[in-house]
Amino acid sequence: MSNPYDPQRDPNQPEPIDDLILRDDEMEHDDAASGSRTASSVRDIASRIPESLSAIGRDISRTIERAISAKDDYVVAVKVSPDAQEKLEQLVQAGVFRSRAEAAAYLIDEGIKTQSALFDRVQQKLSEIERLRAELRGMVGEGKPGV
Numbered sequence: 577m578s579n580p581y582d583p584q585r586d587p588n589q590p591e592p593i594d595d596l597i598l599r600d601d602e603m604e605h606d607d608a609a610s611g612s613r614t615a616s617s618v619r620d621i622a623s624r625i626p627e628s629l630s631a632i633g634r635d636i637s638r639t640i641e642r643a644i645s646a647k648d649d650y651v652v653a654v655k656v657s658p659d660a661q662e663k664l665e666q667l668v669q670a671g672v673f674r675s676r677a678e679a680a681a682y683l684i685d686e687g688i689k690t691q692s693a694l695f696d697r698v699q700q701k702l703s704e705i706e707r708l709r710a711e712l713r714g715m716v717g718e719g720k721p722g723v
Contacts, residue, residue: 654680664680
């Protein structure tokens, strides 16, 4: 919306209409219809204020709730296929989860549980790698003077 006091505003362009502002010419010719229209607009806006405040309160409450519940969680950005995205969305639409992130976290945890044998083997290999690194550091350390 343009500012009527803006020097770059085209003076030939009509001023934007705002239902809450009465221009001088409207005030001079104010009749019952325009006064009624203005009062109706103000009442309509005023009646929406409690609903808007309530919605803002709910949004803030949900945000705080999520932040508190996520304090021990880690956020990871992942790319998923369109099919996976659709499945996550279905879980949310069905009301199983509150968000796609929550659905994805659940499915990742379940996948890790299902592949526990793989992760056991990976942990064994990581332990072996660390043992070999320590052995190599020890060999290099033996050849250093003053060690």
